[in-house]
Amino acid sequence: MDKSEAKKILNETREQIDILDKKILKLICERTLLGKKIAKAKMILGMDIEDPIREKEIENKARKIARKNKINEKKITKIVKILTEMNREEQKKVMGR
Numbered sequence: 168m169d170k171s172e173a174k175k176i177l178n179e180t181r182e183q184i185d186i187l188d189k190k191i192l193k194l195i196c197e198r199t200l201l202g203k204k205i206a207k208a209k210m211i212l213g214m215d216i217e218d219p220i221r222e223k224e225i226e227n228k229a230r231k232i233a234r235k236n237k238i239n240e241k242k243i244t245k246i247v248k249i250l251t252e253m254n255r256e257e258q259k260k261v262m263g264r
């Protein structure tokens with residue numbers, strides 16, 4: 168591969184990354200905001216915001232995907248923990264806690 172080809176690949180790949188980042192961030196917002204809907208249902212059902220069993224299931228699924236793709240399992244777990252934390256925060260807003 169010559170330099171001009173490498174530059175082209177670099178630019179194209181960065182464009183792909185920008186597109187993916189935008190999609191990922193939108194999805195994170197969408198996932199987080201679902202906390203509002205969940206909170207309303209939980210209030211009627213008298214359920215707690217936090218459900219450790221469900222969170223463990225989500226974590227296990229994420230770990231499995233990480234292993235399959237040979238990417239850092241610990242870091243994927245961290246991301247999932249942040250996502251669930253954000254969702255819980257949104258629920259707290261609705262529940263007034």
Ligand SMILES: C=C(O[C@@H]1C=C(C(=O)O)C=C[C@H]1O)C(=O)O
Nearest residue numbers: 205216217218221222250251254
């Ligand atoms: C969204 C829920 O509330 C909390 C947040 C979760 C999540 O972000 O996936 C999972 C379990 C709960 O601790 C839920 O109970 O499903």
